[in-house]
Structure formats: structure tokens, C-alpha cells
Amino acid sequence: MSRTVSSWILSSARSSIVLRGKGHHYSICIPNRNKIKWKLVFSKTCLYPAGGCSLDSTFSLPKAFRHTSTEEEHFSFQLSPAQINHILRAGELSHKTLDLNGKNANSVLRFESNQLASNSPMEDRRSAATCLQTAGMMFGVFDGHAGAACAQAVSERLLHYIAVSLMSRQSLEEIELAVEAMKPVRPILQWHRHPNDVEYQEITSQYFENLRVYWQHLLDLDTELGFSLEEAMICAFKRLDSDISLEVQAPQESELMRNIALQVAFSGATACVAHIDGVHLHVANTGDCRAVLGVREEDGTWSTLPLTRDHNAYDEFEIRRLKREHPRSEEKTLFVNDRLLGILMPSRAFGDVQLKWSKELQHSILENSCDVEALNIYQYVPPNYHTPPYLTAEPEVTYHKLRSKDKFLVIASDGLWEMLSNEKVVKIVAGHLTELNMQKPPLTFKKPVNLGYMHNLLLQRRSKGLAPLDQNIATHLIRHAIGSNEYGEVDPEKLAAMLTLPEDLARMYRDDITVTVVYFNSETIEDYYRNH
Secondary structure: OOHHHHHHHHHHHHOOOOOOOOOOOEOEEEEEOOEEEEEOOOOOOOOOOOOOOOHHHHHOOOOOOOOOOOOOOOOOOOOOHHHHHHHHOOOOEEEEOOOOOOOOOOOEEEEEEEEEOOOOOOOEEEEEEEEOOOOOEEEEEEEEEOOOHHHHHHHHHHHHHHHHHHOOHHHHHHHHHHHHOOOOOOOOEEEOOOOOOOOOHHHHHHHHHHHHHHHHHHHHOOOOOOOOHHHHHHHHHHHHHHHHHHHOOOOOOOHHHHHHHHHHHHOEEEEEEEEEEOOEEEEEEEOOOEEEEEEEOOOOOEEEEEOOOOOEOOOHHHHHHHHHHOOHHHOOOOEEOOEEOOOEOEOEOEEOHHHOOOHHHHHHHHHOOOOOOOOOOOOOOOOOOOOOOOOEOOOEEEEEEOOOOEEEEEEEOHHHHOOOOHHHHHHHHHHHHHHHHHHOOOOOOOOOOOHHHHHHHHHHHHHOOOOOOOOOHHHHHHHHHHHEOOOOOEOHHHHHHHHHOOHHHHHHHOOOEEEEEEEEOHHHHHHHHHHO
């Protein structure tokens, strides 16, 4: 980014030129002093009371690097390469799957993940877990809006709901008996978390009780066969969203729990979850997160296989679905300015009860609550709100049988896809794999191996121009997403500028970005086809 562009960013902000940010999910258009500004309807939500854990410290960029306002006199876009790497790599998470013998018999070889905040606190969340009482691994990306509360709750709970939906009747009965006898319950999931990933510690017991009510419901169904994986994912998504809605209507043990339930229900989150069991890949998507498969063809070229559709006003299937569900008299008001009822970008999401409940129920819940303004809950009923619900959390589930040429899966929030196309993302990951393989030293060494020999190897690598790169592919994608110039190359100055943008300006140029890349074990997949 040239100094001219850097200066333009600052001058535009200081002269109150307001850009319509790509990623804003909630907005209304309001006239203000003969100007039109795009303003978030729901402000950023603080999840914890004063003195409690602050998400700001967990998910924001280090304050030493990031400006807080465009009004600062000494404003600089300068960051050293080390500072840039420190910011980009702060949220890195990686995990390699191994069995007890140290060999990988899993179709998932490893996964790598990272996040970069634009909002303060960050509204994106992620989850990764191995199923302990059923087969497979799950990976989820959750894009929150109107605050982080709903994305936080869904990231903690949804994978448990899916796992419970997949468990056998016998396993559910064993868990129920253990709970009744107040005995320890065998864990359902093994989580793979970043040290800074937060949890709702204060409300964990209620979440468990509601999960228990769900598995009791499954036991009451009196079916031996259970759900298919697609049915389990759909049922889990819908049940969790229903629980989120009911929890805010039920009496709570404390004001804190009541406030959390309110914030979860009145904020929202889109979700994309992948379940991988051997060669069987299922992706459940609600909203505009996205999952894309990277495929290496026989001729060595790379192709892209999208496994999700963006649920928004640009999707013809979603437009037709909503028109079928509402009277013909509302056809022209369902989508206004490419937003659901003129407010919400995605047409499917968790939470967002203000687009699901009747006006009367909304009024009743908020009227009996404490100071909703202190919780940053905006009381706004859109015009032409006649036949709710307008929003659903029901996912679209895609099944794909993995082949040996399927090399990786990229799941990411729309903050990545707004910057990079599906094809560009696959190209970057494929290029990164190639560079990593080129950087690996030979597997066989001339004996004896001495310092002189190793020195010559390093000189050979240096002569080939093999500079160090991000080891975590999710970091590499984020670097390209915010730092690429018009030629597709990372511009250090633009990258520094995008990372130091103040909080009152960053949201206009980039959204929160969360990326998880899952690499597949081609040998395990080939073994499956040899044996079947």
C-alpha cells in the first residue's frame, strides 16, 4: 500500500466519510445531517460483568500495535516484520491426529486454524473436537453478529448436540443412568482448543442440563435405528436454536445467567460444521460461512469443490424459499437493500429472536428484563414485520465421499471469502503445500552427517530462494486476505496498514476472519477403497 493510499485511509476517516463495510451483518440506513451513514443496529456486546473475564483482552490485537482512534495525532502504519508475525500468529492452533501406535489410521491427517479480529471483542468463534463415544472428528466456524454472545454459546454447545444425536440408545441410557446416580459421565468429546478460547463457566451447568433434556427426548422417541448423520446434524442445529430461544423465556437462577441468556438470544451467529468419519464427509451450513474442498487432479492441476451455499439475498434458492413461507403481499419487503427485512445479511442464523418471535413476545421478554441498554440489546422491530419467523437455523447438509485426490478442506467465516475467491484460497493452500515440501531436507543423509554437510544444505536451500514462510496455513491465508495487492502478492506496507487500523475504522475495511484447514490422509483413503 503506497503512502498515498495510507494517507487517504486516514483523511477519509477524519473527514467523516463513512464506507459501507462488507461484513456488517446488522444495519439500518439513517439520515444524518444530510448524509447517509451505515450504522450497526446492535453494538458490540460485552459478555461479562465488570471485574469478570474480558473478551477484549482475549481476542483483540495487542494494544501496542493497534490504534484506538483515527483522531490520534501521531498515527503510524509502521510495523516491523516481527510485530506483524506476532499479531498474525497469536491465534494459531494446530493438531496432528495419531493413534496409540503412533501411526495415523484416521482420514484426517492434521488441521491448522487461526483467527484475526476486526471487531473488539471479536465476534467469530471456532471449534474442533474428536468424538469419543461415536466415530469421527468435527470442525466448526461460527460468525457472530450483534455481539459475540450467540457465536460463543453455539461454539460451546453445537458439537455436543450433534454427538448426542449420533449416539446409540444404549450409550444414551448409560449416560442417563450415570447422571441419575450422580456418577462421573464418560466424556462425549475431546476438544482441541487454543489456550485463549473462552468458555461460559457461569452457565455450563445449565447448558449440560438442557443437553440432558435433549438426550432424554431422544430416548423417548423409542427408535432403535437412530438418526442418519444428515438427520442428526439437522436435528442438533434446530434443537440448539430452540433451546436458545426457550432459555431466555425461562426463569434463571441469577441475574448474570439471565443477562447471558438475553445476549445470546438477541445476538446471532451463522455456523458451518464438518463431520469427518473415514471417507464420509458431511458439512452442515447455516448462513454465509463457507466450506471448500481442494482437489488435486491426475494431471497435477488443482480444482475447487464448494460444499456449501451462502444463505443470503444473492441466493435464488433462499429467495424462493422465503417467498414460499410468507404471503405474496410480503414479496417486495422480504429483502430490502439485499438484506432480510432490510436488516440482516444472512437468511439463516442461530439466535436473532427479534426476527423469529412475535412482536408481543419480544415486548414481554424485554419489558420484564433489567436494563437492556446496558446489555447493548437494541429494541427495534423492522417495518413490514407481519408473519414471523423470518429466520431459521435449519442447516443445509452436503455429503461427499472422500477420494484420494481430495487433499484438504477449508472452512472459514465470510471475512476470508470477502477478500479471496474459492479458487484463490485453494491455489494459496496448494502453493503452501508445495513450498513446505521443497523446504524439507532430504530424507537420506550422507554419512557421517557433520556441520559442514548441514551448512551446505542450508546454502543450497537459500540459493533456491526458499525463504521462511508461515508454518500454519490458516495464518498464510489471513496474510494474503488482508495484505495482497492487485497482483496477488503480499504487500508489506498494506499488511501493516490493515493490522494497525484503529477500531473505529478497521470494520470498514475487513471483517473478523476465522479459518480452519483440514488435511486428509490420502494413504488411509486409498486403503479404504482397496479393502472395499
